[in-house]
Amino acid sequence: MKKERALTIPSATVSRLVTYLRILEELELAGEPRTSSSDLAERAQVTAFQVRKDLAYFGRFGKRGMGYSVALLKREIIDALGLNLHWPVIVVGMGRLGHAIANFPVAAEYQFEYVGLFDVDPQVVGTSIGNLPILHMSQLPSFVHERGVKMAFLTVPPERAQATAEKLVQAGITSILNFAPIVLRPPLSENEKDVGKTKTWHNVTVENVDFLAGMKRLAYYTHDPKSPAVEEV
Amino acid sequence: MKKERALTIPSATVSRLVTYLRILEELELAGEPRTSSSDLAERAQVTAFQVRKDLAYFGRFGKRGMGYSVALLKREIIDALGLNLHWPVIVVGMGRLGHAIANFPVAAEYQFEYVGLFDVDPQVVGTSIGNLPILHMSQLPSFVHERGVKMAFLTVPPERAQATAEKLVQAGITSILNFAPIVLRPPLSENEKDVGKTKTWHNVTVENVDFLAGMKRLAYYTHDPKSPAVEEV
Numbered sequence: 001m002k003k004e005r006a007l008t009i010p011s012a013t014v015s016r017l018v019t020y021l022r023i024l025e026e027l028e029l030a031g032e033p034r035t036s037s038s039d040l041a042e043r044a045q046v047t048a049f050q051v052r053k054d055l056a057y058f059g060r061f062g063k064r065g066m067g068y069s070v071a072l073l074k075r076e077i078i079d080a081l082g083l084n085l086h087w088p089v090i091v092v093g094m095g096r097l098g099h100a101i102a103n104f105p106v107a108a109e110y111q112f113e114y115v116g117l118f119d120v121d122p123q124v125v126g127t128s129i130g131n132l133p134i135l136h137m138s139q140l141p142s143f144v145h146e147r148g149v150k151m152a153f154l155t156v157p158p159e160r161a162q163a164t165a166e167k168l169v170q171a172g173i174t175s176i177l178n179f180a181p182i183v184l185r186p187p188l189s190e191n192e193k194d195v196g197k198t199k200t201w202h203n204v205t206v207e208n209v210d211f212l213a214g215m216k217r218l219a220y221y222t223h224d225p226k227s228p229a230v231e232e233v
Numbered sequence: 234m235k236k237e238r239a240l241t242i243p244s245a246t247v248s249r250l251v252t253y254l255r256i257l258e259e260l261e262l263a264g265e266p267r268t269s270s271s272d273l274a275e276r277a278q279v280t281a282f283q284v285r286k287d288l289a290y291f292g293r294f295g296k297r298g299m300g301y302s303v304a305l306l307k308r309e310i311i312d313a314l315g316l317n318l319h320w321p322v323i324v325v326g327m328g329r330l331g332h333a334i335a336n337f338p339v340a341a342e343y344q345f346e347y348v349g350l351f352d353v354d355p356q357v358v359g360t361s362i363g364n365l366p367i368l369h370m371s372q373l374p375s376f377v378h379e380r381g382v383k384m385a386f387l388t389v390p391p392e393r394a395q396a397t398a399e400k401l402v403q404a405g406i407t408s409i410l411n412f413a414p415i416v417l418r419p420p421l422s423e424n425e426k427d428v429g430k431t432k433t434w435h436n437v438t439v440e441n442v443d444f445l446a447g448m449k450r451l452a453y454y455t456h457d458p459k460s461p462a463v464e465e466v
Contacts, residue, residue, distance in 0.1 A: 009453075012245075018449045019416060045416055081449055082456030089448075100333050101444065109445055112452075150455055153444075175455040177447050183252060183278055205454040207447040211334065211386075212342055214410050214440040215322075216251045216314060219345075220242075221438040222383055222408040223315030 009080075013054045017077055019044050020051070024074040036067040083110040088149050090173075092164060093156030094119040094134050097179060101155055102129045116143055137164075141171040153177045165206075175205045181212045242313075246287045250310055252277050253284070257307040269300040316343040321382050323349040323406075325397060326389030327357050327367050330412060334388055335362045349376050374404040386410045398439075408438045414445045 009017075023043045027035055037055075041048040055073075058080045078084050089112055091102045098119070106112040117134045119125055125136045135143065143149070152173045156164050161180035166187050168176060178184055186201040242250075256276045260268055270288075274281040288306075291313045311317050322345055324335045331352070339345040350367045352358055358369045368376065376382070385406045389397050394413035399420050401409060411417055419434040 011450075014450050014453050015446065017453075018446045021449070022414065022446075023416070043416060043418065045418060080453075082452040083449060085452070085456055087452055087455075096333050096336070100329055103329070106445070106448065109448070110452075112448060151451060153448075175451045177444060177451055179444070181255065183256070183276060185276065185278060205451060207451045207454075209442065209444040209447050211337075211410060211412070211442040212339070213248065213251045213255075214442045215339065215342070215345060215386075216254070216316060217244075217247050218384060218408045218410055218438060218440045219315040219318070219320055219343075220247050220250075220313075221440075222320075223318055 009057045013057055014081075016044065016046065016050070016054050017081060020054070021074065021077045021081070021083075024070050024077070027070045028074065033070055034067050035070050035073070039067075078110070086111040086113065087151055088113050088115040088147060089151045089153060090114070090116040090118060090140070090144070090149055091153045091155060092118045092137070092140070092168065093154060093160075094121070094124050095155065095157070098153075098155035099129065101153055101179070102132070115147060115149060116140075137167075140167070144168075144171045144173060149173065151175045151177070153179065155179045158182050169201070169204050174203055176207070178206050178208050179210070181210050183208075242290045246290055247314075249277065249279065249283070249287050250314060253287070254307065254310045254314070254316075257303050257310070260303045261307060266303055267300050268303050268306070272300075311343070319344040319346070320384055321346050321348040321380060322384045322386060323347070323351060323373070323377070323382055324386045324388060325351045325370070325373070325401065326387060326393075327352040327354075328388065328390070331386075331388035332362065334386055334412070335365070348380060348382060349373075370400075373400070377401075377404045377406060382406065384408045384410070386412065388412045391415050402434070402437050407436055409440070411439050411441050412443070414443050416441075 020040055023040055024035070026043075037048040037051040041051045044051070058076065087110075089106070091098055091114060094102065094117055098117070102114060102117055106114065114132060117129060117132050118137050118140050119134055120137050125134050127134055150173060152168050152175070154161060154165060154168070154176050158180040161178065161182050162184060165176055165178070165184045176184065184201075184206050186204075253273055256273055257268070259276075270281040270284040273284045277284070291309065320343075322339070324331055324347060327335065327350055331350070335347060335350055339347065347365060350362060350365050351370050351373050352367055353370050358367050360367055383406060385401050385408070387394060387398060387401070387409050391413040394411065394415050395417060398409055398411070398417045409417065417434075417439050419437075
């Protein structure tokens, strides 16, 4: 059942919805037909109030004591997140990290599918992972255009990440999972006009996966036990 | 110069401080002696207002037009985040991901240092990465105790992550960088008393690094262009 989304969903809520989905998958595997905001809250390590607030963003107003059907709620979150769609993905940068990522069974996670792998290193181009050959970067634009790919995982070295990201966007990629420990920015020519304002890379979404940043955040929380992590609600 | 931190720093601010620090490192490398909230904002892809609000958490009230010394601001953020301290780290779980993480030069990032690697697989225990041998998990408690290690990177398979995390905490670890796509929770015996409330794993901080979650968030933002990511300020 598709519900209209009347409100823009805050990014923190999107993150929690992904977590709730994972929990619902576990409940389904365990044969649990129903759950509640308290149950989800405990498993997600948030408050029941936060759970109900998050689910309200796509029209899911639970009544206390009534709970939710695991299967239905799971389906609603899948639809809300767009995970009912097929997501062909390319991996760009086939070093050690790129190989680790490309070997991961993402197809087990809904309808994500690696369809292309790219690099510039002649030692690596032409080799394969499973039945996917590693292609040269020069073939990327036509590949992306012909296959209608929108999503790329960026696993090149940090010093190449910005330039490569700009090439991806030029080629038609609209969503980038960035593994480099840098902030990707819109190309400089756009920046010059808007110094000081928040700029969006029009129609491009970047998500960062950065363990070094996580490591530094850990140092903060560990060295100052008087300042526990406070999630903004 | 150490400033008193009067306010608890929200987790979103801590994340941005880590980003500002990286930007200040780049500016320093580029030989730039000064910066401003607008400059930091543009590079971090946030508003100048957000930058000033974040820096105010540790007493840094900038005046418009005055800007900041790159070296001083960098030092202040380093101290505020606890990155002026030595952080010995153990890596637990030496599969493909654990190897990729253990091979990463974290020592280039302030004072993090891998001091121990652990696994249970006899094929792997006894081999080395650099000059660090992979030890058996059974040796972990005494190792952690003798070396006073507080921080662990958890790179075991998802189905082992919860049990391993509990062992780590029992052994004296207080901060975990969790690479498994699950939510780590306090041990069950604590949970039973507090169903429905937010539980903190007393004195234990967990940071998650989860590219699968990032991938699913990307699907959300990509499939609904009317709902751009809205960062809560």
